[in-house]
Amino acid sequence: MLQLHDTATGEVRPLELRDEGRVSMYVCGPTVYDLPHLGHGRFTLVFDVLRRHLIASGLAVTYASNITDIDDKIIEKAAAEGRSESAVAAEFEAAWWEAMDRLNVLRPDEIPHATAFVGDMVAMIAELLDRRLAYATSDGVYLDTSQVDGYGLLAGQPLDSLRAGARVEGNDEKRSPLDFALWKTAKPGEPVWPAPFGDGRPGWHTECVVMSLDLLGEGFDLHGGGLDLKFPHHENERAQAVALGRRFARHWAHNGWVMVEGEKMSKSLGNFTSLTDLLAKADGRAYRLLVLRSHYRAPIEVTADTIADAERGLARLDSLARRMELTSPVGPVVLHGDDTLDPSAVDRYLAFMDDDLQTPQALGLVFELIGETNSALDADDADRASVLGPTVVALAAAMGLTVDAAIDEIDDETLALAGERDTARAEKDFARSDEIRDQLQAAGWVVEDTPEGTALRR
RNA sequence: GGCGACGUGGCCGAGUGGUUUAGGCAGGGGCCUGCAAAGCCCCGUACCCGGGUUCGAAUCCCGGCGUCGCCUCCA
Numbered sequence: 001m002l003q004l005h006d007t008a009t010g011e012v013r014p015l016e017l018r019d020e021g022r023v024s025m026y027v028c029g030p031t032v033y034d035l036p037h038l039g040h041g042r043f044t045l046v047f048d049v050l051r052r053h054l055i056a057s058g059l060a061v062t063y064a065s066n067i068t069d070i071d072d073k074i075i076e077k078a079a080a081e082g083r084s085e086s087a088v089a090a091e092f093e094a095a096w097w098e099a100m101d102r103l104n105v106l107r108p109d110e111i112p113h114a115t116a117f118v119g120d121m122v123a124m125i126a127e128l129l130d131r132r133l134a135y136a137t138s139d140g141v142y143l144d145t146s147q148v149d150g151y152g153l154l155a156g157q158p159l160d161s162l163r164a165g166a167r168v169e170g171n172d173e174k175r176s177p178l179d180f181a182l183w184k185t186a187k188p189g190e191p192v193w194p195a196p197f198g199d200g201r202p203g204w205h206t207e208c209v210v211m212s213l214d215l216l217g218e219g220f221d222l223h224g225g226g227l228d229l230k231f232p233h234h235e236n237e238r239a240q241a242v243a244l245g246r247r248f249a250r251h252w253a254h255n256g257w258v259m260v261e262g263e264k265m266s267k268s269l270g271n272f273t274s275l276t277d278l279l280a281k282a283d284g285r286a287y288r289l290l291v292l293r294s295h296y297r298a299p300i301e302v303t304a305d306t307i308a309d310a311e312r313g314l315a316r317l318d319s320l321a322r323r324m325e326l327t328s329p330v331g332p333v334v335l336h337g338d339d340t341l342d343p344s345a346v347d348r349y350l351a352f353m354d355d356d357l358q359t360p361q362a363l364g365l366v367f368e369l370i371g372e373t374n375s376a377l378d379a380d381d382a383d384r385a386s387v388l389g390p391t392v393v394a395l396a397a398a399m400g401l402t403v404d405a406a407i408d409e410i411d412d413e414t415l416a417l418a419g420e421r422d423t424a425r426a427e428k429d430f431a432r433s434d435e436i437r438d439q440l441q442a443a444g445w446v447v448e449d450t451p452e453g454t455a456l457r458r
Numbered sequence: 459g460g461c462g463a464c465g466u467g468g469c470c471g472a473g474u475g476g477u478u479u480a481g482g483c484a485g486g487g488g489c490c491u492g493c494a495a496a497g498c499c500c501c502g503u504a505c506c507c508g509g510g511u512u513c514g515a516a517u518c519c520c521g522g523c524g525u526c527g528c529c530u531c532c533a
Contacts, residue, residue, distance in 0.1 A: 028533075039533040046533095073531085155529075161460045162529060204531095226533025233532090256463095257527075293471060293482075299463090299526075301470080309470060309483050316482080319496060360472045364481035374497055378490095430492055437494080448495050455496095 002054065002354050004222075005297060007230055007252035008153055012356045015251055018219050023054050023061045026212040026249070027108075028225035028233065031068040031204075032092035033077050036099045036275040038258045038287075038302050043226045045291040046255040048105040049399055050224070051332075053353045056398040058336030064110035064215045066208060067093055070201055071114075075190055085191050086115075099275045102284040104400050106332060112211040114202065118193045120210045121202045124240070125182045129197060133243040134182055136197055137173035141183040146176060148239040154252060155231035162231075180236050182206050205236035212237075213246060223249035230254050257299045273302070286310040288401055292359040313367075314404075317396065320370050321403035322457075323377065324389040328402035335398055342391040345369055349395050359399065366395050408458045414440065418454040425449075 002015045017023060027047045030040055047065075054061045069089035078085045100107070125141055128134035134143050145151045152159050163177055181203035186192040192199045212220060223234065234252065241248035260273060278287060287302075289310040294300045321327070335346050345365065352362040369392045376385040393403055410418075417436050424433040437447050440456065448455045 030533075037533080041533090043533045155461095157461055157529060227528085228532050231529075255533075258533080259526080289482090290470090295472080298471090305483095306470060312484090313482050315496095323497080358472080361480070364472075367481055371498080375499090378498055425492085428492070434493070441495095446495070449491075450496090 002057070003356055004050075004251065004253060005356050007156075007234075007254050010156065015222065017059075017221055018217075018250065021059060023059050023222065024216040024220040025051065025061065025063050025222040025224065026208070026216055026220060027063070027065045027223075028208055028229050029065040029067050029108075029111075030096055031071045031073060032089045032096060033071065033073040034092060035095050035277075036092075038260070038273050038275055038278065039226060040096075041099065041103060041275040041278070041287055042258050042291055042300065043224075043255050044100060044105045045103060045288055045400070046296045047224050047253075048103075049292065049296075049359060050253070050357060051106065052398055052400050053357065055332045056335040057350065057354075058334060062110070062216065063106070063108045064112065064212065065108040066112045066114065066211055067096070068204065068207065069093065069113050069115050070191060071204060079189070095276060099279055102279045103275075103288060104284065104402060106400075110215045112215060114207040114211070117207060117211050117214065118202060120214060121206045122183075122193070122195045124210055124244070125202075125206065126196060128182065128240070128243060131244075135175070138185070139173075140181045140185050140200065140203070141197055142174055142179040143182055143236070143239060143243065144175060145178045145180070145239055148243050150242065151178070151239055152235070154235045154238065157231075180205055180232065182240070205233055206240065208233075209237045209240045209248070212249070213241065219247035219250055221249070222251045222253060224253040224255075227254045227256055255296045256294075259299045259301045260303070278302075278307070282307050283311055283314060285314055285401060285404075288399075289313055289363075292363050292399055292401070295360060296357055316367070316370060317392075317401075318404045320373055320389065320392060321405035323374070324385065325405060326389055326393045326403060327405060328393055328397045333394055333398045335394065338394070340387075340390065341394055342369075342387050345388075345391050345395065349398070353398075362395070362399065366392060369395070408456065410456055414443070414445070414456065418456060422453040425454075 003012050004015045005012045015023075025047070027043070030036060047063075051061055051063050067089075070085060074085050074088050078088045081088070097107075125134065128143065129136065129141065132144075133147050134141050136142075152162060155162055159178070183195065183197065183200055183206070184203060185198045185200040191201060193201055212223065223237075225234065230252075238248050275287075286307050287310070290300060290302065290306055293310070300306075335341070335350065338346070348365055349362050352358040352365065369388055373385055373388040373392055376382075376388060396403065417440060421433045421436040421440075424430070424436065440447050444458060445456045446458070448457075
């Protein structure tokens, strides 16, 4: 069984499931007001890998991840560009899924949109007000965090410290700086939903509680997201559920930062790199490889160099796939119980992954196996290679990493040159064949000699 | 100010109280090749500094230095 770090306890401990054999997980998704950035790419990859590992282990997984389609930033953007909030959200949600596809991230089983759950949020806020766990001010409804058992659990810091550091804001109607908005009363021109406590819109922390409990039920197994969501977002989600006496997530997982040039990538620093831009320039698999190469809780450095490094690593994987004509399965892989693969390799792989997702070691294993497979092929040990090759591809696929053995489209002119080179080589006219090779390489082709003659790829 | 993480060979990046190595990239040598490419084999002998614990520490403890982060919108 998977041992996974739990942010609530600060320890690596077993992921204890509510229902045997079934995993329910909720991962906080994006607010769609701009193009996805590298941080989005990392958290989706990390939790995609976790999801795939649970599936590979033979578990049935329900994966829910939301789209926040109403929020201050969406409103600001819509106002600035003179269009509707829903148009802004639709545009950037489309960009989101496009990026997810390029990263080979599996679609969530449930994709709740905040605007579809406002009624449920209103009901929850009304209940909190009824039970005097929340209070109304002139600009909204706030949760009274002093009544929440164990508030500060996820922050991992004393409440005094949190209070001392809390942002100073003009709102002196709040009873504590830690109290947060459940509902924001409408200002002129803003989108508005009806509510008995004043028309307006939900606060950010409210949607995920309502949607996760609605879709996955009380005491669902795992709640995840980027490290920055730990506090205050996840703390505040939990606070609402706990205040109402509902069992919330049993286990919390958070992934580490994306660093750019040694600094955390963040809004305030303005050093954002859009995922869309990266994917336009680089193989989406390279970013996955980069993410897998570090432990999910460690920071990763994304630069042109580290991406290029990953792309060269990918070439080694693809080279084996081409050599054996192997292709990756389309959907998620179930390793558990697959006796066509090398059993020792699968056991080692699962053991690494079960130990708090040690993807760096799992990936190291895959690369070791690539070497072993090539050796077997070099030694004409077809039996061994025919087990190891598919094992390599299956383990890579279990982490969501596909192989690319595709033959590049070659235009007729280039094909003719390759043919001419083969003729020259047959006639031992090496001056001519090398001349053609130089020409092909200058055009961007990698030229390899095979028993079938000149082979070309990009 | 209050918390916390990290510092590994040219680069990225794991790991661990003591046998034999993470892995990748780059580099060197060899095999293969007409020459290459791809592939295979071999190679560097690393663990911020100073103390301490120990038979033995890069791994544990203390101190220092450095980097980064959280306490505020953020994945």
